Amino acid sequence: MNRALLPALAALVAALFCTSLLVGPAALGLGESLAALVGGEGREAVVLIMREVRLPRALLGLMVGAALGLAGAALQGFLRNPLAEPGLIGTSASAALGAVIALQTGAAAAHALALPGAALLGAGVSVALVVAVAGPRGGALTLILAGIAVSALAAALTALVLNLSPNPFAASEIVFWMMGSLADRSMLHVWVAAPFLLAGALALAATGRGLDALTLGEDAAESLGVNLTRLRLTLVGGVAALVGGATAVAGAVGFVGLVVPHILRPLVGARPSALLPASALGGAAMVLAADIAVRLVAPDRDLKLGVLTAIVGAPFFLHLIWRLRARLA
């Protein structure tokens, strides 16, 4: 593994995080922004913008990106399938369905943890379903087909719930739940998502050794003392917590977990355990960059995050399928 990789990625994330804090519809000076953010000095409006609008947005970009990158790397390692990704196999769409149900039934308003909890439940059911259908030996085709079915069903039910809502604005928010956005989120959302993302990250960090052993095949892994049942449970739970927590506050942002592990895999020597932290940092960088780009492209409109990640990710996905063509056929 390239020793300089993790520090380099961390530096990239730090730079993008700072850039994210400095980009927004309100044109603020560099010095003024930083004084307001760090010291709470200057105009009250600037302090509010920096601390209540931009800081949560940058933090969520970091957290959501890291969660999606990590979840993608872990899924690909466990399924030994380069096409596995929370967005493509329907995990994000199912998490969105859970979140929408929690919001529209009023559960989210009654209890702060109901929103990410319901998203986690939706994500968990879908990952478990797809992993069961595709199976540990399932080919790429089975996995993607199962994912398409789960995605389509979850998206349809999300649209149904939002269309049946008594709220006239709800139906137009189908786009948010399918494409994701970090616009106008607050520290509240940061605190709501944080425990779930932390728990998920810790769970997946513990799977590193198991995933490494799994590269030798299931029998070899078991002979090395890896408990496959526990590994599967930890993985499903961890991915569900990460994707559920991220989707509950930011909607379904696709392709991050697909693109990032692929770019980084050759750099870490294809070891799943080394890929996990690298993908978390890479995912954070990708989502922060995408969120900066949406604000530069259309400062006054809420251009959805998923639009940019899909523009980058979908051609990438086609390229992967092209390479896998022989195996798929």
Add this chain to the structure above:
Amino acid sequence: MAVAAALALCGGSARAEIPARVVSLNLCTDQLAMLLAAPGQLVAVSYLARDPRSSTMPGAAMAYDITYGQAEEVFLREPDLVLAGTYTTRATVDLLRRLGVRVEEFPVVDSLDAVARQMRAVGAALGRAEAGARLAAEFEAGLAALRTADGGPRAALYYANGWTGGRASLAGEILAAAGFENVAAAGGLMPLERLLLEAPEVVVTGERYPGASRAEDLPDHPALAGLRREGAVADAEWVCGLPGVLSAIARLGRLREALE
């Protein structure tokens, strides 16, 4: 063409008569008609008139039939006059006209001056010009008594999805009449950051609908928590040019006095 001209002439000649059966398709004409019509004259109002979020007279509207603005259901009620807004139920209005029904259209009230004007116009259409003029005069007198010099605290109208109301709108004029200075010259989308930079002292938001939406979460953003005030809500009284506008101005005026 000839048929259309003939129909227009029929409509013209019917104009002088007092309509016996009136149906209203528009929330604002619904309420003016309920205020001005003679007993038994108004047959049906729109379903919105019963919705307390948009109507100031939901209770009164229970006494009338309701329509959903479909040409069929309106035509079957055999109205002599249909009251409609210029922006809504376009297809219905066109169809009713082709069927020879007299339809009077009223523009959206976008200023305080237009309120009294519309009261008189609806009164005249109903053949109740005197009642219309009386309501308009009461409104004008009430407005003159309430109107405060502007230049007071800065305020913003901030609705779902970040839409703001400019000065040249009914809501903008209500704000000005209550003595507030609107931070937004023109209406439109205003990102949260830019609203905060304008540093208003009060943010007037819309009412929330049941269910949940991100759109309505925006005015509830924690960054605006210090700017929200009890009663600073643009409710049903802000929607139409009705006597309720005066109570909206009075409510805001009390808020301004409390701030100063």
